[in-house]
Amino acid sequence: MTIRILIADDHPLFRRGVRDLLEAEGYSCIEAVDGVEALDQIRKEQPHIALVDLAMPRVGGLEVIAEAIRWPDAPRFVILTLYDDSHLIERAFDLGTSAYLLKENAEDELLRCLDSVSAGRRYLSHSIAQSPGAHCGGPDTQMSLLTPAEKRIVRLVAGYKTSREIAELLNISVRTVQNHRAHIAEKLGLHGRHALLHFAVSAISSPLARK
Incomplete structure (x- = not known):
């Protein structure tokens, strides 16, 4: 089965780069330029996974997830964002998001992230999960x-x-x-x-x- 992925982001060059990466791996991709179109594409196309930016015009990524995750056959959501913020991460996972990935890590981690999400596991950018703390001792x-x-x-x-x-x-x-x-x-x-x-x-x- 070919996995359908929605790429919802208002930056066309970023969407194209992600699409090229995913289609080269055999994924089928559709796009949305803002949150309203993302909701429409989720209704019509029923993607298996939705890659959603947080800061989109008209409707933001968290609002898209809060609305669409209640629908029958809702996709698994991956937030793909610039924002490394603990409150946003907590809010995203509270809503039922499957993964939180920083755009700066997307080239190296996106395929691994999608493998985890497809298997029903959560995923968090390694640069967040492994950010150094100030603790001492093993x-x-x-x-x-x-x-x-x-x-x-x-x-x-x-x-x-x-x-x-x-x-x-x-x-x-x-x-x-x-x-x-x-x-x-x-x-x-x-x-x-x-x-x-x-x-x-x-x-x-x-x-x-x-x-």
Whole structure:
């Protein structure tokens, strides 16, 4: 089966570059120049995956996702953007987005991202997930400082779960999750927008992280 992909972006040269890359790999592509056309193309063409820019004319990318993700046969959404912002990432995954990819990484990561999304996995740009935090000591040492509840939070953060999703999985409030995240960051000396995510991704493969 040929996978149909919508490319929704208001920059024609960027759309063309992405389309050339994907069609060379056997994907079928359609395009939209703004959010209104993106919604129309999703209704008419029913793409399997939609690549959506955040900052589009008329209707932005998050608004497109919030509307279309409720439709029958909604595509899986990949945000392809310039914005490296933790609040936007959290909001995107809360809406049900499958991947958040920075445009600067698209040439190297887009095909890998699409493989993950097609397999039902979430994907986050490596430059975000692996951005250096200010923590010291190895992940084993740092995980040993955490309580069992905090370790559960770290495992879920490593799986790109949002605070809302973690709250639902653990049957606690979003505020409690946010407090846990803040306490973990303070305890481990983590600073920066993505420091906790970076630590979690690094730590989850260590033996102590699985205990």
